[in-house]
Amino acid sequence: xxxxxxxxxxxxxxxxxxLIAALLLVGVCAAAGIVWNPFAGAATREAAAPVTGTPRSxxxxxxxxxxxxxEDAPATPAPGRSPSGTGRDAGSSPGxxxxxxxxxxxxxPFDLPAPAALxxxxxxxxxxxxxxxxxxxxxxxxASADADYYTRNYLNPGGxxxxxxxxxxxxxxRPLPVRPKGGNWELANLEQExxxxxxxxxxxxxxxxxxxxxxNRDRAGLLMEAAHxxxxxxxxxxxxxxxxxxxxxxxxxxxxxxxxxKAPAAHRLGDGRLVVSPFKAEAKDVAWWTQVIDLLKTxxxxxxxxxxxxxxxxxxxxxFAPISHGFSAWGSRSYVGQESAxxxxxxxxxxxxxxxxxxxxxxARPNQGIYDEAGNTATLRSTWTHAIDDxxxxxxxxxxxxxxxxxxxxxxxxxxxxxxxxxxxxxxxxKTGSWPEIVRDTLYVSARTQFAAAAPTGDQxxxxxxxxxxxxxxxxxxxxxxxxxxxSVRTVVGTAEDTHDAPAGVHCELLPLRxxxxxxxxxxxxxxxxEAELPYPAERTVAVQDLxxxxxxxxxxxx
Numbered sequence: 001x002x003x004x005x006x007x008x009x010x011x012x013x014x015x016x017x018x019l020i021a022a023l024l025l026v027g028v029c030a031a032a033g034i035v036w037n038p039f040a041g042a043a044t045r046e047a048a049a050p051v052t053g054t055p056r057s058x059x060x061x062x063x064x065x066x067x068x069x070x071e072d073a074p075a076t077p078a079p080g081r082s083p084s085g086t087g088r089d090a091g092s093s094p095g096x097x098x099x100x101x102x103x104x105x106x107x108x109p110f111d112l113p114a115p116a117a118l119x120x121x122x123x124x125x126x127x128x129x130x131x132x133x134x135x136x137x138x139x140x141x142x143a144s145a146d147a148d149y150y151t152r153n154y155l156n157p158g159g160x161x162x163x164x165x166x167x168x169x170x171x172x173x174r175p176l177p178v179r180p181k182g183g184n185w186e187l188a189n190l191e192q193e194x195x196x197x198x199x200x201x202x203x204x205x206x207x208x209x210x211x212x213x214x215x216n217r218d219r220a221g222l223l224m225e226a227a228h229x230x231x232x233x234x235x236x237x238x239x240x241x242x243x244x245x246x247x248x249x250x251x252x253x254x255x256x257x258x259x260x261x262k263a264p265a266a267h268r269l270g271d272g273r274l275v276v277s278p279f280k281a282e283a284k285d286v287a288w289w290t291q292v293i294d295l296l297k298t299x300x301x302x303x304x305x306x307x308x309x310x311x312x313x314x315x316x317x318x319x320f321a322p323i324s325h326g327f328s329a330w331g332s333r334s335y336v337g338q339e340s341a342x343x344x345x346x347x348x349x350x351x352x353x354x355x356x357x358x359x360x361x362x363x364a365r366p367n368q369g370i371y372d373e374a375g376n377t378a379t380l381r382s383t384w385t386h387a388i389d390d391x392x393x394x395x396x397x398x399x400x401x402x403x404x405x406x407x408x409x410x411x412x413x414x415x416x417x418x419x420x421x422x423x424x425x426x427x428x429x430x431k432t433g434s435w436p437e438i439v440r441d442t443l444y445v446s447a448r449t450q451f452a453a454a455a456p457t458g459d460q461x462x463x464x465x466x467x468x469x470x471x472x473x474x475x476x477x478x479x480x481x482x483x484x485x486x487x488s489v490r491t492v493v494g495t496a497e498d499t500h501d502a503p504a505g506v507h508c509e510l511l512p513l514r515x516x517x518x519x520x521x522x523x524x525x526x527x528x529x530x531e532a533e534l535p536y537p538a539e540r541t542v543a544v545q546d547l548x549x550x551x552x553x554x555x556x557x558x559x
Contacts, residue, residue, distance in 0.1 A: 097176030109482035110436035145177035168544035190226035204235035242283035281308030331358030333372035357392035364406035376478035384426035418551030
């Protein structure tokens with residue numbers, strides 16, 4: 001993990017008012033080939049190196065130097081930048097995320113099976129979890145989104161008394177805002193997140209246990225309660241984070257796992273074993289983990305199904321096999337680094353274990369000065385395709401809500417529901433064995449809001465560079481079309497207008513990024529139909545570096 005050192009301050013300018021829009025965006029796409037990709041040559045020649053030793057980020061109360069809400073926080077947002085972290089107004093209204101679990105009837109291009117159908121028979125044996133990161137819930141302080149903790153301190157380069165100035169602010173995106181609530185608002189917000197995940201077809205969360213005490217530990221307990229309240233079938237898999245937990249005592253960890261593991265929402269196998277899947281399990285040796293497992297049984301009467309998540313499965317899988325029910329890895333965040341997945345599934349099965357496949361969308365970490373080239377949605381589509389084709393038993397979306405890594409699938413201000421809805425399409429195939437029928441035209445547009453080589457003009461001194469093994473950086477707009485029948489798709493990227501033919505089914509088209517906004521519309525028999533416009537323009541000159549891809553869909557009303 002990186003430490004947060006004090007940064008030089010940014011120049012200050014007036015801050016625009018936050019308008020957090022109803023960006024209830026959808027993004028659904030399939031494993032379709034790219035018809036035209038002007039950047040394919042460089043990307044496919046890039047070395048496909050596995051990501052090992054991938055550092056984890058952390059948030060408040062996780063030994064990172066980031067203050068918990070209310071500690072060392074400026075009273076007002078620092079001037080000079082909008083809360084979206086891009087120098088532009090966010091363009092939406094507070095409370096846009098409150099309808100998270102109520103998916104519009106026509107949001108997806110297919111009809112998602114009901115939860116019961118995805119949880120029974122063969123479909124019920126294929127489990128899909130999302131990695132829940134406790135530092136970034138829907139709200140940190142139950143305040144209005146125009147001046148809440150995210151806005152004042154995480155999206156603001158000068159937030160938390162200047163702790164994040166050097167890299168332009170801790171975050172570049174945030175959860176889709178929700179309205180302040182009465183009563184136990186934290187529990188209510190966690191219940192909403194469970195409903196949102198359930199509505200997308202997920203079976204549960206893998207819960208990153210960052211600390212033994214404090215806010216993150218308390219929030220972990222609340223999440224267990226929220227899951228059982230909303231849906232007793234929605235399960236929480238315990239994932240002690242071995243990069244963060246401050247203990248070398250196997251008894252201390254066993255006691256913590258037992259306390260959480262006795263909750264009804266804790267994920268157990270059919271034979272009653274509690275599933276424990278430590279992040280970076282190789283941080284402790286097999287003998288240490290054997291003590292944890294033994295203490296859970298002798299001290300607490302809990303039998304364990306151990307499913308370690310490795311940063312380096314190649315170097316550690318065989319050593320852990322005697323104590324493991326299965327295996328997982330954190331995985332690569334670029335679409336060119338996925339070839340090892342096929343081998344990993346086979347090796348896990350050969351050692352008699354299940355395999356939990358990591359599925360990711362992107363990764364950009366300002367505070368660590370590193371990012372992966374995701375290729376718009378190419379990484380998401382590639383990792384899901386491997387999970388399906390290679391025979392993975394479980395899937396872990398990495399992550400649900402780690403905004404400091406830019407890896408979130410959860411509904412967010414800049415991506416809406418795009419990546420989560422896209423995952424619902426693949427999830428349906430993964431669980432049922434059949435691709436769902438496309439019953440309504442839907443478009444998804446994704447792009448960055450700046451060019452990859454753009455140098456920030458502000459006082460940001462630490463800029464992100466490509467991680468080793470990543471695909472070459474590219475500047476592209478991606479248009480994914482889900483069509484019931486062949487049609488033309490008219491596109492506008494900045495001032496450039498174009499048209500391409502798209503077949504029935506799923507089609508991916510890449511266009512060069514240009515300054516300005518990007519949009520697409522389906523035209524069939526001369527009549528316009530589904531359309532999507534990315535409301536964030538691309539700019540050549542930027543104050544702060546932001547290399548996450550933004551996404552929008554025609555399936556949800558974004559006006």
